[in-house]
Amino acid sequence: ATGMRVALSGAGGQIGAVLRPRLLAAGIVLRSGGGPTALTPLSEAETVTTGDLRDADAVDRLLEGTEVLVHMAGTSVEKPLPEVIENNLVALHAIYEGARRHALRRVVFASSNHAFGMHSVESRLDPDAPFRPDGAYGLSKAWGEMMGRMYWDRHGIEGVALRIGSALPRPTEFRHLSTWLGHDDLAQLVLRSIAAPVPGYVAVWGASDNPRSYWNNADAAAAIGYRPTQSAEDWAEEILAQENPLDPIARTLQGGSFTTMDYTPQA
Numbered sequence: 602a603t604g605m606r607v608a609l610s611g612a613g614g615q616i617g618a619v620l621r622p623r624l625l626a627a628g629i630v631l632r633s634g635g636g637p638t639a640l641t642p643l644s645e646a647e648t649v650t651t652g653d654l655r656d657a658d659a660v661d662r663l664l665e666g667t668e669v670l671v672h673m674a675g676t677s678v679e680k681p682l683p684e685v686i687e688n689n690l691v692a693l694h695a696i697y698e699g700a701r702r703h704a705l706r707r708v709v710f711a712s713s714n715h716a717f718g719m720h721s722v723e724s725r726l727d728p729d730a731p732f733r734p735d736g737a738y739g740l741s742k743a744w745g746e747m748m749g750r751m752y753w754d755r756h757g758i759e760g761v762a763l764r765i766g767s768a769l770p771r772p773t774e775f776r777h778l779s780t781w782l783g784h785d786d787l788a789q790l791v792l793r794s795i796a797a798p799v800p801g802y803v804a805v806w807g808a809s810d811n812p813r814s815y816w817n818n819a820d821a822a823a824a825i826g827y828r829p830t831q832s833a834e835d836w837a838e839e840i841l842a843q844e845n846p847l848d849p850i851a852r853t854l855q856g857g858s859f860t861t862m863d864y865t866p867q868a
């Protein structure tokens with residue numbers, strides 16, 4: 602990836618903070634969009650931009666001179682639908698239109714496990730499993746994946762959808778034994794997603810090498826050369842000694858706590 606010109610939206614967010622130094626260390630020339638926040642460049646290889654991505658000028662500032670966009674901006678948890686629509690549908694569309702204007706080769710999209718959150722924890726999902734969103738946020742991510750699909754099919758912009766599990770420094774609760782994505786693996790996954798050849802559009806599970814995973818990553822992730830080196834199981838003993846914080850229904854569903862927010866109990 603050395604010398605590649607990459608735009609990173611959501612650079613001021615949790616994942617952005619992990620990725621910025623690591624993408625720079627990999628030799629990427631980075632343009633980091635921090636939303637309203639003016640970030641301080643980490644090196645001479647980083648340029649920072651500001652602005653709301655619903656605004657085409659802000660999109661142009663972020664994408665200028667880049668080849669690939671890593672789109673990590675947006676609402677990242679369950680929120681009322683109007684907010685989700687503005688950040689994850691309207692802004693997403695604006696940035697894909699920007700990708701067309703700037704003739705980007707590829708968009709790497711932060712999807713989420715919550716687009717599949719209503720699947721049972723007993724299921725092990727292949728990449729072509731049906732969407733079963735666990736709320737407005739998960740629904741927006743399903744829409745985002747289809748946006749990536751459409752911009753490949755209609756405009757020839759390559760797409761990689763990363764169905765990110767729980768991107769955390771370490772797993773801290775029972776569900777994370779299945780969903781954890783360690784920071785080293787996150788960085789490796791994003792670097793592969795930026796640079797590996799892809800067959801147009803591909804969706805990949807964003808998880809570490811967790812033996813209790815809900816997701817089968819053997820084909821799709823391996824195809825882009827992602828080889829996770831971290832495993833939530835290294836924390837299993839400590840976590841299994843703690844109480845599971847989830848309610849009885851949320852324990853049975855992959856999306857965990859998101860699944861029973863504003864939920865109608867079934868008979």
Ligand code: 15L
Binds near residue numbers: 715766767768780856
């Ligand atoms: C997500 O999509 C969220 O952005 C993050 O805050 C976590 O809730 C994560 O999923 C998860 O499922 O653990």
